[in-house]
Amino acid sequence: MANKALLFDVDGTLVDSTYVHVECWWAAFIECGIAVPRVEIHRRIGMDGALLVRELLATFGGDHVDAAGAAGLANQISALHGRYYSADAVRLRPLPGARELLRAGREAGYTVVLATASSPEEFDIARDVLGCDEEVSAVTTGDDVHRAKPDSSVVDLAVRRAGVAPSDAIMIGDATWDAIAAGKAGVPSIAVRTGGIGEAELRGAGYTRIVEGVDVLWREIVASGAIST
Amino acid sequence: MANKALLFDVDGTLVDSTYVHVECWWAAFIECGIAVPRVEIHRRIGMDGALLVRELLATFGGDHVDAAGAAGLANQISALHGRYYSADAVRLRPLPGARELLRAGREAGYTVVLATASSPEEFDIARDVLGCDEEVSAVTTGDDVHRAKPDSSVVDLAVRRAGVAPSDAIMIGDATWDAIAAGKAGVPSIAVRTGGIGEAELRGAGYTRIVEGVDVLWREIVASGAIST
Structure with missing residues (x-):
């Protein structure tokens, strides 16, 4: 051929x-004081991680996000997700x-x-x-x-x-x-x-x-x- | 009215x-040596727990299930799920x-x-x-x-x-x-x-x-x- x-x-x-990623992102957001319905994470699994965080922060971030702090918070959430996901590799x-x-x-x-x-x-x-x-x-x-x-x-x-x-x-x-x-x-x-x-x-x-x-x-x-x- | x-x-x-249940059922099956794709669990969340276990054992149980042992194994998986779910209540x-x-x-x-x-x-x-x-x-x-x-x-x-x-x-x-x-x-x-x-x-x-x-x-x-x- x-x-x-x-x-x-x-x-x-x-x-x-996929489901492990959902729980790890969820835990990362919670660690930063933001409760995101898991289905909203699930639908975004597989998209660019920075875009995922940005979209969810915009919708569910509420008072946790101001223009100045959003980038730092996004980096923190991404780093936490990475750490939790490594820890969950056995799953x-x-x-x-x-x-x-x-x-x-x-x-x-x-x-x-x-x-x-x-x-x-x-x-x-x-x-x-x-x-x-x-x-x-x-x-x-x-x-x-x-x-x-x-x-x-x-x-x-x-x-x-x-x-x-x-x-x-x-x-x-x-x-x-x-x-x-x-x-x-x-x-x-x-x-x-x-x-x-x-x-x-x-x-x-x-x-x-x-x-x-x-x-x-x-x-x-x-x-x-x-x-x- | x-x-x-x-x-x-x-x-x-x-x-x-829902997603917490998926992970807890998954862990319960794994504890018994049975890897079930999480999507198959997800689709059955909300159905009768005994029926969920029976269907998944029939499809993915393989050598772990014989006619005599299936009931005992199902009970063990259900008990493990309950224990893991209680532990995950904070989530x-x-x-x-x-x-x-x-x-x-x-x-x-x-x-x-x-x-x-x-x-x-x-x-x-x-x-x-x-x-x-x-x-x-x-x-x-x-x-x-x-x-x-x-x-x-x-x-x-x-x-x-x-x-x-x-x-x-x-x-x-x-x-x-x-x-x-x-x-x-x-x-x-x-x-x-x-x-x-x-x-x-x-x-x-x-x-x-x-x-x-x-x-x-x-x-x-x-x-x-x-x-x-």
Whole structure:
């Protein structure tokens, strides 16, 4: 086959980390005196962390935020989230079929890219959980791009590192942000439901296909002919 | 107005507990050697706890479950969940507008019922978090019924305790199970999105209206004329 690439979001797609992230962000906000309904965090998991904090502070920050203090508070919340998430690393597991899909993709000749914008520290945690370095041709992390999803930078870079045309790549993600970023980059996208986002929301974000999880994804890709092997 | 009742689910509707329950169930399964994708737990939050455990064991239990040992294992997982949830009680907060809605409902002449099937221990935790006993006319807990949602027993009982006809009550919940149970009981239902379940799933379960959370619910009920004041 021609050179084709599978670009994988990591959190919620390959690693069961979405709900852990929700609790860690929640605890970080609480530590700063701000109670945020968890569903509001959940919907923003997978978007740029700085943007997540900014949006939630604007809505729920109340008296805790003034123009001068907002940036410092945002940095503090992000640092706390990072600390709590590292401490909760023992609670992470690969999602069913994640390792098998990476291996099957590589063996079928796809260039496999992990296209995340999480911090290098968080990415190292996910990488340890997956234990699949030998299947992966390239990675991106938050250190590689100025803005994370829904900006297209991560997907643009992943496509370049894969060395393929955008239309020869496919983005696999669990959040609305993955599809929005992929759409801007001209990359088709497939959603998995393992991040807990509803089907209508995923479809509205631009995913062309939606499956339950990566355990059924390989079969679906092949069956659909979305990428021919 | 005629005697009318508001029946409230508690977890995820009035108290921000859904995501805490997910993590506690996850930890209980892991303690027994069984990794369950968190989204599979999330979708079952609010259903009967014994049914939740049975369904997840059947799908993910693998070698851990044989016919003889399943009941004992299920009891062990439920007990662990209860212990972890009690320990995590400090992580619970009322959802925005929950207290205000209970008060507004009572002051407008509605009979306010908390219609949960959680254990008395878990209900006591939620009650402490809410601190709204004076607004509430009646409650149900898991001790009152043999089967929790999606069975209609909880809603049937809540309607009886409210002393109204089913069509003069309205069930307010965040999970698909609340609408299914209410539908069987002949009670109309309104969904809040704070449990993190997608709009299409909520609508498919039979909710007639869907709003973001209880903070906008009172206005919506009055505006819609779903229950006239």
